Amino acid sequence: MSTLDSETFDRHFANLSANISDFIRGKPEVVRLALVCLFAQGHLLIEDVPGVAKTSLAKALAKSVSGATVKRIQFTPDLLPSDVVGVQTYDQSAHTFEFFEGPVFANIVIGDEINRASPKTQSALLEVMAERQVTVDGRPRPVPAPFLCIATQNPIEHHGTYALPEAQLDRFMMRIKVGYPPGVDDEVDIIADGVARRAPEELGSVMTLDDLRDMIELVRSVHIEREVQRYVAVITRETRKHASVRLGISPRGSIAVAAAAQAHAAVLGRSFVTPEDVRVVAKPVLNHRLLLTPEARVRKQTAEDVLDEILVSAPVPRPSKWG
Template sequence: MSDVKHFADRFTTLAGNVETFIRGKPEVVRLALVCLFAQGHLLIEDVPGVAKTSLAKAIARSISGVKLRRIQFTPDLLPSDVIGVQTYDQANHVFKFIEGPVFANIVIGDEINRASPKTQSALLEVMAEQQVTIDGLPRPVPDPFLCIATQNPIEHQGTYALPEAQLDRFMMRIEVGYPSDPLEEMQVITNGIARRTPERLLEPVMQVDDLRGLIKVAQSVHVSDPIKNYIVQVAMRTRGHDSVRLGISPRGCIALAAAAQAYAAAQGQDFVVTDDVRAVALPVLSHRVLLKPEARMHGANVETILNGLLRDAEGVPAPRKRWA
């Protein structure tokens, strides 16, 4: 069996395990796992009570050996509460570093927009470089490292909007949404009243070493020059669009290509086609595009603009369909 076929099989197994707890949301689960295998960070933006935190816990519970830490962001949370602090050991007359919760494989940041901008910025270095710097000394976090942050888009009192620089660190922004199938929601109720949490309901189906190997497989998926050109053309069109104030950055292009690699591998393919790019484009790009105020006043929508640009850029020669 080829590496990508093996990847696709393991991906399907992992997704199926998570979906036994996160009911009726297969596309959300798959996008979250694509983000994981692409070594990106995930922002889940949705109303309370739709299993944002449970999704992260279900992923962590499905992978044996993964260290999971949770940070409940509040206005009084300090940067040292996130990354750790250097203390003096009086008994041994030495300084000792106490690791913060970011020293884990999966870090859940609940309600990240409730923390002050100073505390939010404490995540910037670790999200970009997988390390924190304390007193000039870099300290790497475990590998792999994934930050899954949640925020409520409805409530604004006592919150601090994430700045563009930090939003750009997240590979994807997704919504979970309400269950669409009444039978699935009935099962959610059954699990809830029986206190069936991911810790009690799910068994691991993958080792953390397997995860590291599968990440390398995703990174080996070929991205041809025409596909790179397709991504660049989409980005350039956002930068020159009449309704757009801030377009896609080169970091956004890299994120789109990496997510497309993982998505293609999940299909059992060893090269990326435009279908793969389009499948992940909205969750990867929508939070990186800012519209002009006058465009918003006239009802402009980021998703509509991006879908139009993705279609316009299809004139760029690139592989369109997967081979059987």
């Protein structure tokens, strides 16, 4: 049970959001969703074109929490699974095996250009992202808690890349885009930061790792009424029946929506989840989990289009004592 009160949670969130937004200009909604994912203890996939601060967002978030161990993995075609999870070697002098931890043994792991690694190396992340542990030589080794993987990928470049399989995508709680700067003044600020050679590594921390743990615990205590849980189930079940969908949302996706909705409610200062929280997080949590039919792709229909249809048609529970 968290000892953190809602007022302290609000203060930490405001400080964290302002610190990151000081570098990621003009993107408060993107920053908020990234923090919602963090507080829900989910993994984040940032997918967008080159040069829009995907990696900088991950770095800015990581630098804002003091005491958190942060490791970066630059995914390349020649990267091996042992380069990710670690390797066990034999010490001849001591006649024992010694395990050398890989970069996944950290609180925040930044996986840059994750789709440039081979499927074999990508699969090294499957266990640790789902179970927060790595099994080497039959022995499970837990990674530090909390554990968050923030990965980036470029969706338009296909040469030398390997598309993430559905099982890997399903491990990410959210997929978000950063997008271009919304206004001229925002882009001018970005240019000024670039001219000054300002980097996200220069950001100071605004909260401790223990503060983050307390915030995660508070999010877990946010109440979600059974009718709201049913609303989540209705949305995800509709994806399995939709004519344009070949592979719908699994129960893992349903749980992810509920957990993200809890974090979103906490960020807004509430101790309970409403249907509106579910609607806000539904698309970033579900858009990468849907596999559309070939016919839908020919029509250039997207996962977001399907989710929009479902969110419009799904009956919304009436306001009640959600708390």
